[in-house]
Amino acid sequence: MRDHIKIIAWLYIILGVLGILGALIAFAIIAGGGVISGDETAIRITAIVAFVIGGIVVLVSVPGIITGLGLLNFKPWARILAIILALLNLPGFPIGTALGIYTLWAMLDSESSQLFNTIEG
Numbered sequence: 001m002r003d004h005i006k007i008i009a010w011l012y013i014i015l016g017v018l019g020i021l022g023a024l025i026a027f028a029i030i031a032g033g034g035v036i037s038g039d040e041t042a043i044r045i046t047a048i049v050a051f052v053i054g055g056i057v058v059l060v061s062v063p064g065i066i067t068g069l070g071l072l073n074f075k076p077w078a079r080i081l082a083i084i085l086a087l088l089n090l091p092g093f094p095i096g097t098a099l100g101i102y103t104l105w106a107m108l109d110s111e112s113s114q115l116f117n118t119i120e121g
Contacts, residue, residue, distance in 0.1 A: 001111040013068035019061030027054035079116045
């Protein structure tokens with residue numbers, strides 16, 4: 001079960017980092033569109049939209065990275081956060097659903113519970 005937990009941890013970290021990279025790319029494209037137009041109003045509006053969209057994506061991605069780092073160190077709080085994130089991921093078919101089911105299967109296993117209660121992180 002230890003290997004499954006580490007795999008899940010890395011999946012959350014990788015998906016979180018990809019989310020942040022996606023936010024940066026979206027920010028650059030959206031804000032860049034305004035800059036290319038040359039219109040001051042368009043620049044302001046696209047900058048605001050880019051900031052909001054990028055910020056939301058970053059806010060959604062960071063908990064996954066934090067969870068992954070906690071899981072790698074077998075922190076009990078990370079197990080709880082992973083279960084919460086797994087439930088939130090379930091509607092995100094197909095990747096979110098698969099990750100959510102895999103996470104729930106691993107985190108709710110009795111062996112995992114013992115690992116998080118006995119390993120000092």
